[in-house]
Amino acid sequence: MKLPLLPILLLVLLAGVPLLSPPDYFMHLLITALLTAVMGTGWAMMGRFGLVSFGHGAFLGASAYTMALLWNELGITPWLGIPVGVLVAVLLGVLLGYPCFRLRVVGHYFALVTLAAGEIVRILVTALREHTGGSLGMTPNQAPPGGGFLAMQFDKAGFWWVALGAWGLALLAWWLLDRSMTSKALAAIAEDEDAAASVGIQVTREKLKITVISVAFAALAGALMAQYRMYLNPESLSGLGISLQIVFSAIAGGMYAPFGPSIGAVITIGLEEALRFGFGTEFTGGAPLVYGVLLVLFMLFLPRGIAGLLERRPQARKPAAPAVQLAE
Amino acid sequence: MDLLDPFFLEALVNGILLGGVFALPALGLNLVFGVVDVVWLCYAELVMVGMYAAWFLYTQAGWPLWAAFAVCLPLVSLLGLLLHLLVVKPLLNQPPINQVLATGGVLFVLQGAATLAFRTDFRSLGVDMPPMEVGDVFVSGTKLAAFCAALLGAAVLWAFLKFTYVGVAIRAIARDREVMPLMGVDPQRIYLIASAVGGALAGLAACLLVVQLDVHPFVGLSFGPITFMICVMGGLGNMLGGFLAAFLMGLIISVGGFWGNTEYSYVIAFLFFILTIFARPRGLFAR
Amino acid sequence: MSAAMKQSAGATLELSNIHAGYGDFQALFGVSLRVEPGEAVGVVGPNGAGKTTLLRVISGLLRPRAGTLRFGGQDLLQVPAHALPALGIAHVPENRRLFPHLTVEENLKVGAFSKASRAHFEQRRDHVYSLFPRMQQRRHQLAGTMSGGEQQMCAIGRALMSGPKILLLDEPSAGLAPLVVQQVFALVKRIREEGLTVLIVEQNVAQVLRVVDRAYVLETGRVAAEGRAAELAADPAIRRSYLGGH
Numbered sequence A: 001m002k003l004p005l006l007p008i009l010l011l012v013l014l015a016g017v018p019l020l021s022p023p024d025y026f027m028h029l030l031i032t033a034l035l036t037a038v039m040g041t042g043w044a045m046m047g048r049f050g051l052v053s054f055g056h057g058a059f060l061g062a063s064a065y066t067m068a069l070l071w072n073e074l075g076i077t078p079w080l081g082i083p084v085g086v087l088v089a090v091l092l093g094v095l096l097g098y099p100c101f102r103l104r105v106v107g108h109y110f111a112l113v114t115l116a117a118g119e120i121v122r123i124l125v126t127a128l129r130e131h132t133g134g135s136l137g138m139t140p141n142q143a144p145p146g147g148g149f150l151a152m153q154f155d156k157a158g159f160w161w162v163a164l165g166a167w168g169l170a171l172l173a174w175w176l177l178d179r180s181m182t183s184k185a186l187a188a189i190a191e192d193e194d195a196a197a198s199v200g201i202q203v204t205r206e207k208l209k210i211t212v213i214s215v216a217f218a219a220l221a222g223a224l225m226a227q228y229r230m231y232l233n234p235e236s237l238s239g240l241g242i243s244l245q246i247v248f249s250a251i252a253g254g255m256y257a258p259f260g261p262s263i264g265a266v267i268t269i270g271l272e273e274a275l276r277f278g279f280g281t282e283f284t285g286g287a288p289l290v291y292g293v294l295l296v297l298f299m300l301f302l303p304r305g306i307a308g309l310l311e312r313r314p315q316a317r318k319p320a321a322p323a324v325q326l327a328e
Numbered sequence B: 001m002d003l004l005d006p007f008f009l010e011a012l013v014n015g016i017l018l019g020g021v022f023a024l025p026a027l028g029l030n031l032v033f034g035v036v037d038v039v040w041l042c043y044a045e046l047v048m049v050g051m052y053a054a055w056f057l058y059t060q061a062g063w064p065l066w067a068a069f070a071v072c073l074p075l076v077s078l079l080g081l082l083l084h085l086l087v088v089k090p091l092l093n094q095p096p097i098n099q100v101l102a103t104g105g106v107l108f109v110l111q112g113a114a115t116l117a118f119r120t121d122f123r124s125l126g127v128d129m130p131p132m133e134v135g136d137v138f139v140s141g142t143k144l145a146a147f148c149a150a151l152l153g154a155a156v157l158w159a160f161l162k163f164t165y166v167g168v169a170i171r172a173i174a175r176d177r178e179v180m181p182l183m184g185v186d187p188q189r190i191y192l193i194a195s196a197v198g199g200a201l202a203g204l205a206a207c208l209l210v211v212q213l214d215v216h217p218f219v220g221l222s223f224g225p226i227t228f229m230i231c232v233m234g235g236l237g238n239m240l241g242g243f244l245a246a247f248l249m250g251l252i253i254s255v256g257g258f259w260g261n262t263e264y265s266y267v268i269a270f271l272f273f274i275l276t277i278f279a280r281p282r283g284l285f286a287r
Numbered sequence C: 001m002s003a004a005m006k007q008s009a010g011a012t013l014e015l016s017n018i019h020a021g022y023g024d025f026q027a028l029f030g031v032s033l034r035v036e037p038g039e040a041v042g043v044v045g046p047n048g049a050g051k052t053t054l055l056r057v058i059s060g061l062l063r064p065r066a067g068t069l070r071f072g073g074q075d076l077l078q079v080p081a082h083a084l085p086a087l088g089i090a091h092v093p094e095n096r097r098l099f100p101h102l103t104v105e106e107n108l109k110v111g112a113f114s115k116a117s118r119a120h121f122e123q124r125r126d127h128v129y130s131l132f133p134r135m136q137q138r139r140h141q142l143a144g145t146m147s148g149g150e151q152q153m154c155a156i157g158r159a160l161m162s163g164p165k166i167l168l169l170d171e172p173s174a175g176l177a178p179l180v181v182q183q184v185f186a187l188v189k190r191i192r193e194e195g196l197t198v199l200i201v202e203q204n205v206a207q208v209l210r211v212v213d214r215a216y217v218l219e220t221g222r223v224a225a226e227g228r229a230a231e232l233a234a235d236p237a238i239r240r241s242y243l244g245g246h
């Protein structure tokens, strides 16, 4: 297998961004967008095969809170805490996914089960307020002087590189997946689960594989986001709201192309900032309003997202834009 | 433990009352899903708009409460109609996920619009009825009234579905939409009617909720997810199943709250939901 | 004979040069067909010949790609499918397609949905019950719990609720025991004696040729033969292919 040269070049170029010493604010946006991109890419890995999760927020929360609690209460460094958190999230995903896939919970039912899972995490985080700070949120303890690196509390450039690494990994995973039997199996499953099973595809196993990968990236991005912001709260790391936002950015960018969710992340973050500037804090509702309108418009007119515009035409076989087929 | 413990009885009663409140949105959501085959992800936000309408008309415009409620119902019904015409209808031939996501977009729109219009403050209607004492058990008068109104709404809906031509057609189309034109039924018209009725139920739910809960732009998130779960538990599109599941969830939450605290009781309810789906993937009452 | 069914005065069904299909697949190639008022006409042919497709075109469920479709002089292609029952076209679809979770009477009620039919609901329902006394006994039973024969009766009854001028029947005998098939054909006979026009699709060629006046043989989407029922029944080629004769 030969890795495509262009994306690697892009990655190297992006790694050089901090050397241009851009303004902090600009770096902040870039880091946020990059981490959002990792979440969306993770979500889309499942989403594009018809496994539509409305609960990916649960996985952000599971890993972020695990990491932060390990640090605050036991002093375990996020370098360790993040892998542990990701593991916790993956376990959660498997715990949820295995019975779902085994029992053929698909379509709307799957979406709503994941939604419930997201809500459970949100309520648990709120209820465990003695540890998590409840809905007010929590802050990871400041590292002692000189211990910044060990506590994973870097400056913006440091986070940029970490985020870039996560993003590169996610794209690499996507690229490898596209070349694997798993993706072919999943495409067949998305088309017709029974037919796929009858030709010997292990439906449960294949779905579980993609779930693990998808959850792992969402969880990684969630923990990194929390660590970067040095702030965790249930609304931004669990529940329906954030879960839908992840879906939005993946859909807006286009969930069928490897770069689609990243494009979506840039759009979402850019939009959020533009609206914040445009409306100011007076109009805090402006952002979700525009978001929502865009989501509707995307569904109506551009269901394959921005990346859908760039797709080669011959692929447009069916008249109706075939976003995901939910087998019922 | 003593099952006749008045506090436990009170929890049971409250659970049933709570179930009545959940029942309406569950019925509305199931109605729309059964007929149009689309999940309105923004259903709770329609209720939220209705709550704001009632609150605004009553506390700000100084209308009498009944008048505010009388406007709230058709208003949300109209909203349901618009939702169908503007968002759902153009997507009818698209994969379900696109439809769900579009209504998810409307969820953001309504939250955003409410925030712009009323900011994030919690708004209270400030009406309360005196509690009633039945035996050893105290029951909130407001909750009891809301419960009775919910049952009445459900009964009217039942009669509509049972006895009218449109009602029977609605139940028929939920099973077989392709054959409906042969019966002289225009499915598009039935979709419109179901959306309007679904909206009206959200409007009624809004009236009953606004006397019990403070309104804020995100209030939908506090009962929306549970409503979806109730619908799925009862079997999507199965109105009776949803109705019963609403009471089951109400009891779980209320009794769970009696033993632990309310937050954990929601966790238990959600876990119960997930386990139910694993045990009966098509809903508790699937045949 | 009931007043409810006497209205079949002079509406000719006329298809000419109909082309129709599903997506890239074409099922009908220039089919022309005519049913005079009061006539009973059969359509026979092997599986996949396009018989169901033909009925779907007539009742508006499938729009043809080309050709004309008239009923009593009116261009049906200008009318939406759901308005056709009110014009007097009733279609008993393949596999009956009852609403299994509704009672027999509720099924009849759906059949009487159109505005014009509602006023006649009770009258027509009673007429249906007089045709099928079994339905009356089972009026509150869920349709899905009835036997195949009863379901077929119910499906026909449901179609009669719109007070049609022409009844389209798609394989009413499919999946039924021989004795029940006899009953169904006896019923078809009775319905047409009441003056209703009937267009009936059947696999059961021998039986259907005894009930209808004329028939069309459809093969791979084309009319392969047409004629009076008796002539077709005597045609050696037809006998060989469809009647198991020699």
Ligand SMILES: Nc1ncnc2c1ncn2[C@@H]1O[C@H](COP(=O)(O)OP(=O)(O)OP(=O)(O)O)[C@@H](O)[C@H]1O
Pocket (backbone or CB within 6 Å): C022, C025, C027, C045, C046, C047, C048, C049, C050, C051, C052, C053, C054, C094, C203
């Ligand atoms: N919904 C559909 N989509 C695609 N092709 C279809 C569809 N319905 C029917 N066809 C095809 O059109 C052709 C004609 O089908 P049709 O159902 O009209 O046949 P038929 O004569 O009624 O057969 P049978 O006697 O088995 O009922 C067949 O080849 C069938 O595969």
Ligand SMILES: [Mg+2]
Pocket (backbone or CB within 6 Å): C051, C052, C053, C094, C170
């Ligand atoms: Mg057929």
